[in-house]
Amino acid sequence: MKQTYLLKFFLILIFISGIVGCSNKTKNQLSQKMAVVVSTLNNPWFVVLAESAAQRARELGYEATIFDSQNNSAKEAEHFDNIIAMGYNAILFNPTDADGSVLNVKRAKEAGIPTFCMDREINARDAAVTQLLSDNFTGCVKLGQYFVRQLNQQGNYVEILGLVGDNNTWNRSNGFHSVVDEFPGLKMVAQQSADFDRNKAMDVMETIMQANPNIDAVFCGNDAMAMGAYQAVLSAGKTNRIKVFGFDGADDAIRGIAEGKIAATVMQFPVEMSRTSAEMADEYIKGKHDFAGKTPVEVILITPENVQQYLPEKNKK
Amino acid sequence: MMKPVKYILGTLAILAILYFSFDIRKLNVYKSENNLLAFDAVLYANDVWKNKIPEIAGQAPELTYLIKLLESDPESAYKEFGKKLGISKTWYFFAKGEGEIDSAADESIWVKIADDRQIQLATAFIFGNAVREGSGVVNIDDFINMTDFNNVSVALNKKVKDEIIPALIKNSRSGQKLKFSGVFEINEEKIDLKDIRIIPVSINFEHAE
Numbered sequence: 001m002k003q004t005y006l007l008k009f010f011l012i013l014i015f016i017s018g019i020v021g022c023s024n025k026t027k028n029q030l031s032q033k034m035a036v037v038v039s040t041l042n043n044p045w046f047v048v049l050a051e052s053a054a055q056r057a058r059e060l061g062y063e064a065t066i067f068d069s070q071n072n073s074a075k076e077a078e079h080f081d082n083i084i085a086m087g088y089n090a091i092l093f094n095p096t097d098a099d100g101s102v103l104n105v106k107r108a109k110e111a112g113i114p115t116f117c118m119d120r121e122i123n124a125r126d127a128a129v130t131q132l133l134s135d136n137f138t139g140c141v142k143l144g145q146y147f148v149r150q151l152n153q154q155g156n157y158v159e160i161l162g163l164v165g166d167n168n169t170w171n172r173s174n175g176f177h178s179v180v181d182e183f184p185g186l187k188m189v190a191q192q193s194a195d196f197d198r199n200k201a202m203d204v205m206e207t208i209m210q211a212n213p214n215i216d217a218v219f220c221g222n223d224a225m226a227m228g229a230y231q232a233v234l235s236a237g238k239t240n241r242i243k244v245f246g247f248d249g250a251d252d253a254i255r256g257i258a259e260g261k262i263a264a265t266v267m268q269f270p271v272e273m274s275r276t277s278a279e280m281a282d283e284y285i286k287g288k289h290d291f292a293g294k295t296p297v298e299v300i301l302i303t304p305e306n307v308q309q310y311l312p313e314k315n316k317k
Numbered sequence: 318m319m320k321p322v323k324y325i326l327g328t329l330a331i332l333a334i335l336y337f338s339f340d341i342r343k344l345n346v347y348k349s350e351n352n353l354l355a356f357d358a359v360l361y362a363n364d365v366w367k368n369k370i371p372e373i374a375g376q377a378p379e380l381t382y383l384i385k386l387l388e389s390d391p392e393s394a395y396k397e398f399g400k401k402l403g404i405s406k407t408w409y410f411f412a413k414g415e416g417e418i419d420s421a422a423d424e425s426i427w428v429k430i431a432d433d434r435q436i437q438l439a440t441a442f443i444f445g446n447a448v449r450e451g452s453g454v455v456n457i458d459d460f461i462n463m464t465d466f467n468n469v470s471v472a473l474n475k476k477v478k479d480e481i482i483p484a485l486i487k488n489s490r491s492g493q494k495l496k497f498s499g500v501f502e503i504n505e506e507k508i509d510l511k512d513i514r515i516i517p518v519s520i521n522f523e524h525a526e
Contacts, residue, residue, distance in 0.1 A: 296463070
């Protein structure tokens, strides 16, 4: 009888240690996950932002998945539902709407998932762990001063805005106007949104040029729209008269400056921004919780005078 | 007899709940109440300009000392006196100095200071965040968004344009002696101390008009 008890005891012990061993193995095998939620993958700039974030997360040992919100708040909310349900460890987030995206970030926070905003901000101080943002306003102040000098303080111009629900749209516009509006010789003949979209910008510019034949310049809220506007200007045969200004530092716009198509742009650093966000998320997961609420990232004015040092070919070497 | 009393009490209770559940106000009253809570950048900037900038200007380092430090040991200059915003290579410095006006250009006035140096006091193109960041008293995390934060810069720059620049232009005669305080920026990748452009926040002229 005593031997039977002992045997039973050992069998139970082996069974329990087996279960514990298996569960530990399972736990070790389950890697941690970061979600990269990006406003759109229909724009090369955001593709770079998302892929760089995901790549850095993988380098840090995380599984990383990219979710494309397609500039649609409902789609973004759906992604957050899935991310919360799937138990991700952190979200690297490029929002679609400064106000509309706040609730998603708050829901993730309530579920214990920290969110790190990249490039675009949300209008809340207590939702995201931190927000790493291009200093759009200062960039457009620099661009505005260059614009004023290029136009000798006089002329008619057009402004093509990005998404109206995005704070970056207005930080860029406000930075630009904080300079340009002080020069009464500069008159804005039209201001219209093209949602940061190249094709829409081309259509918008074509329509505006038909109504306003005497345009000297166009300021676009991003480089995709600048390239679209340039296409419209080219089709109208007005490249010698209308100067095109953009924002982002996209490869084709930088080449456009070198080739004399684009007057100037402002270079942002999506790779640095997204990689730093992934590193911050990693630090958070490992226990660091004291982050600044917002960290602006400096941007650089690119003009024909300094474009050679920022050509994509040169930077890829 | 009890049933009607119960119905009456129940109805009264429901009415009371409904009554206290709603707050009906005129839309314009509601909007004006909410506007009162909106951030007022001009009011905020006025407070910084009136109550904080004079003290910061008084405690600012002497310009000639700061320039020498930037020449000899820029890292110490950044650490001790520099301010910067986020991830950036641009440093903002608040400094005070004195000198003699040499000449007036389109966008600035050249001033001779000690050690045979010249600096520019800006009279036009006063834009950007130099005054806000150089002051070191405006914290980005106190603002709900970048728009409010940037509007503080716009309002501070307007104070400079309205209250400092007109007198500077009026007294910009060659040989005019003056004391000043202000903000300048340095890019750590290309430090150019021969072309320092200061946005003035205070000017005192000797025997001014």
